[in-house]
Amino acid sequence: MHNVCASVIYLGKIELRWCHKCNLPVLGKTCGICGGETEEVKLTPPGDVRPAFPFDIELCRKVIEEQFGDAVLPEVVLLNDVPSIDKMDEVIFNGKVAGALQYDVEEKKFRFIPRVWFAAMIKPAKGFVVADKGAVSPILNGSSLLAPGVIDASPEIKRGDEVIVLSPEKEVIAVGKAYMGSEEMVESKHGMAVKIRWKGIEKEEEIGNRTWEDVIEANRGIISKKVSKSVNFIRNTIENNDLPAAVSFSGGKDSLATLFLVLDAGYRLPIFFINTGLEFEETVTYVHEVARKLNLELIEESAGDIFWKAIDFFGPSAKDYRWCCKTCKLGPTTRLIKKNFPDGVLSFIGQRRYESEQRAKKGSIWKNPWVSGQLGASPVQNWTALHIWLYIFMKSKEYGIKWN
Template sequence: MRRFRHGKVNFHWCDRCGTILLGDKCDICSSSGRRFKVSRPGDIRPATGRTIDLIVSLFEKYFGTSDFLRDRLIFLNKVAGEDRTDEVIFQGHVIATIRYDLRIRDFKLDLRLDGARLLAPIANKGLAIMDRESGHLKGKNFSGDLFNEVKGSFETEDPLIILVGNFICSGVARVDSADLHHSKRAIGIRDVGRGEISIAKKSSWTTFVNANKAYILTLESKGISDIRSYIGNHDLPLTISFSGGKDSLACYGLLSKASQKFSMIFIDTGLEFPETIHYVKDFSRKERKKLLIAAAGQAFWDNLDDFGPPAKDFRWCCKVCKLAPLTNLIEKQFPKGTITVEGNRAFESFSRSTIRFVERNPFVPNQTILNPIKEWRAIDVWAYIWLRGLDYNPLYDEDFERIGCYLCPSCLESEWRNTSLIHPDLHSEWDNYLKQWAEECGSDDRFVTYGFWRWKIIPPKMRRMAEEFRMSMPHIRSDTLELKWVKGVSPCLAGGHSAEGVLSVPHNREFGRV
């Protein structure tokens, strides 16, 4: 996969069967489908469970209707934003963007033009009719006295459908509906088009799988072949890293068809969701596979006071809770080494965008890693899971995109809110620690509430938000030069050992002397 580029990526939609097409044609009706575009990189995923409930609630809130979403396929495409931001794909159209607003700590919906074209005939609110027949519309704000009819009430920044003669527009409220006719800058128009979009027939995930069966089987065949080709020429014990997530589950499906002689490795960081631990153990038991658990125990909490909260740019916890126990397990169980199948995908992040099929773990010298799904998209993974009827972690139906440690700084603030709903005890314990830490560092609860703790070096987008709130950033210093090593050191391929440490120095210390 190439490095990320801005722009759009093409997909195809079968209007006859009501599903996205992953291959060249629909395996049900043989249609090549209708092309539509989404933002790059295009790591589309299905909306299920509580995710659908969220989308339904937003359309109901802003437009007073949501029945059109029921029993039809919805897909999401992750795009850049302050926190969770997803394009909503429905009937082969990007109809909206949902985003988690850190300022109000809740979700908002931004309507796209195709969403306005779809909703125009069925919306019960959030629709305004403007008395204007000509002139430029897109990107302009209009006076409230130009609107002669409004359906329902709305608030400032709510998404709106605007009808102007034969045009259908997507827009946004600049004022509350109560102040509409008193404002010269009442409603802004974002995009302009013509023609309504009809609601298509109902569809199902079974239809999605059947329409893409040949494509999925081709992916499976290549994955199995790649694994067999490598292990056939290397005589080492075979393992799979099974995290409890969807990607490692897809890899399990491939590996179980490539070989029956392998063990499952699960790294219990001590910070796993209870559902994940139960799922992994239950899955291995049902599959009758040997499960090796690399347990970190209390390592995270034992090192927390020395290191402080982990961050996106300071992930000391991975060394302590993942690499250290994994290294110990492999040295004990596989002294001559092991070939481990992992679910790393290039679409997941910039750091993984250039991964190869065969890689060596720089922190675990006697582990060779195979990445058979490195080129798969999230939708490919789910298609394969459903095709093979593999049981997946129930947390995915709780509106979690990715599943890992429950307090991971790399998770989204919106997912942290989900954690507070399903595990208030775990959420409260970590939240209380963070607030106490923020206070000791010279900040306040807002540093935790709005997710600033997730970075050691605060990025520009968060600094701008901090300025809006007139917040002070934590300021940590030490009066003496002090080096603290992490507990648990890993051997390194380059020689010697690798470890995380905290170096504390006074601010007036001359670094040339360190």
């Protein structure tokens, strides 16, 4: 059951913990490498973290470099999607949040909002504001930086920029948002120069050299237990339902993990793919490649160009106005089932509670009122995105399937 507290939504237990001895993320209380106890990582709910891939890390590094100067990031970085007007991810390594990578809708670009400990590692060459000696103590006690307390500022700073606040000795004491441009905050005799987000004096930390192979080893036992439980769920569900079974496959990570689990359970079921008419060509190619490599029957249904025909009538779809899901996905799914499974079908679907409040309430087995003849079952309902990715990393070589 999900809990709502002070507008924060919990869709399930936040699983992420950290082994500080090994400097690795672990999805349980004990590290699989050193056997030591792990600690909870404090992050924003729902906490469905995923690996930062090389292009994510490169984007983050470029944004930090543009704002503050050179930054080094480790290989093992996690991203936590958090509520925002647009895309925003907490960036996690060394067992804590280093900052947030946010897309600024007005500026049409990404910006990085650092935490104090990571700001100290950056050693900013730009994007900094120097507070006078008398302002340091008030800032550390929770005050924002007023213009009379500014003795220097990077010349490129403009109102709305994220900035790092330094003491006269160039020690990082806070990070925040500029309420004035650099020239104004240096010359003005009144007004708020920087609204402080985070404050404190923290020692500089080292960047670890751990790899994703290390992360897999630290979590191997945890993932194995998760797999065993899901495999039993698949077997029991098939045995208890007198329906032909199949795997719904979109080409995404959750459906790929579900497909691997069904194979691990000993079943070679047909897979069906709904082409919504909005799929990337690469996605369609990938689905066919997976079916071919695994030698599985692929059943397809296409929505054609229904989206483009319907949009003039319905208008743009939205979070609470998802007409396109019914026309482009559920409608074709119903047609596929009617043609290929006239007596109904048990569909294994990669659906997870951490994706939305609605899915958190649904449970592991359900019937969709919009899809006649389908009994849905999710063996990954209680998996986080990191469980999914670690399992895929572990199984991809075994099945000869490159994750998409």
